Amino acid sequence: MSARKVARPAERGHSGGGARHGAADGEPLTGSVEDYLKAIYELEEMTGLAAATNAIAERLDIAPPSVSGMLRRLAALELLSYERYKGVSLTASGRRAALRMLRRHRVIEAYLAGELGYPWDRVHAEAERLEHAASDELIDRMAAALGHPAHDPHGAPIPTRDGTLVMVPRQMLAEQAVGSRARVAAVGDEDGELLRYVASLAIKPGTMVTVVARAPFDGPLTVEVAGKGTKAQRTHVVGSTVARAVMVDAPVKRKRST
Amino acid sequence: MSARKVARPAERGHSGGGARHGAADGEPLTGSVEDYLKAIYELEEMTGLAAATNAIAERLDIAPPSVSGMLRRLAALELLSYERYKGVSLTASGRRAALRMLRRHRVIEAYLAGELGYPWDRVHAEAERLEHAASDELIDRMAAALGHPAHDPHGAPIPTRDGTLVMVPRQMLAEQAVGSRARVAAVGDEDGELLRYVASLAIKPGTMVTVVARAPFDGPLTVEVAGKGTKAQRTHVVGSTVARAVMVDAPVKRKRST
């Protein structure tokens, strides 16, 4: 008498239902769909353009044809707009879902680091799975336990529950002029090894760094990190991968400056 | 150059690989498989017999034919032994996997209740999903944060990391003789509403209850709960569903007693 509840597209398999198409915003998305939306949001944000199929494929480590297929489905769900051979861009409902995932991911990262002693190079992988399994209540309780933090352990801003994301202007350390000094705002969180390396240089959100020199041809950057120790101990040469992973606060633009 | 890694039966879809059959114990199981193993373990434990297809189906809220199909797969993975029309029983490797899930589930429940203020009637649903997403490291850190608890919030024993489960003999409150007094050891955790009701009677692991009367024909049980208040306030009539969900410590059997 327990009437199995012919679940929505929910998660595991299932069958049943008719042709869904308009995502009335309420139905639960699968973990896969959630990851696509998150990736597309980040690509749009990062490039300012429609997200390209191959870029999505690379980010998710999935073959391009699989992405093509999924994009068609996401478009049918009205989570994004899709024109063949052009890229995709999220609809309002897609963006809402993406921001929700970003919040979940970052709250989880912050909680693991703040309450369970996780090192910052391992929180990403854990959050990548938990973000799909945690209830909204759990996310809220974790955020509350931390006093509603504004940033994750890597410096990325945490969207609020209502989907607001404060976008502070940031630039890559790689783009900074020689001689300039800036505050580290964030470090890309995908590569754990890079995070461990960066931490060994005492670079983390909040540290001040000065660009001492830049080798030609997109070459290594010599930076001086503020902190303890001799100037020599605090000076390091970092490759362009690292210099592009480290984001600094954009210098404050005064109106009509020199 | 990022060589997508032709994943194992892992989770989402995928294809590829050849015919796997002997579960060398190491490969990751899908969430679905994990839930089946957990259910089968509990049914075997509870009845002392091989788990029946329909019982598994009911427990997991899945149609019996789906279970038949899965049992064939689990048998191929050597997680259980299966003879058509008879039930199934877990192999050593299946039992190991089941106990691992039981530990994860219960550690998560304990953590949610102990560190995040979850009420005991909501931890089960949350744990049911998180148990498949959490890493071993996370489970260990949660257990450590709690000082390696021996029981979950409902009184169920938590298996150790190496798969040992201390089985203290327990009996259903429903089976206790009229006049007998016993300590509540555990309460079934699946039904949140029942848990909320039971808590409202001040029944929880540790409380002492005395069976005052039993109505005929599997009827309601009148119990007196130890604690504050008048005897009338502490006396309640509970139905057989509740009386079967509440487990009490089995009376110590003295050798050759009267």
Next chain:
DNA sequence: TGCAAAAGTTAGGCTCTCCTAACTAATGTG
């Protein structure tokens, strides 16, 4: 012991997610 009810299985489908092979559209460069 015979047979109906209960338990369990097989057959055939469907969705979701992802894959490879092969093809087509867009692009940018001499």
Next chain:
DNA sequence: CACATTAGTTAGGAGAGCCTAACTTTTGCA
């Protein structure tokens, strides 16, 4: 502007999970 390169698509397939309908075993009991 042709045309090779790159980006993206279609075609066809696979496996995990789950379903309903129809069939087969087992079992309890008159």
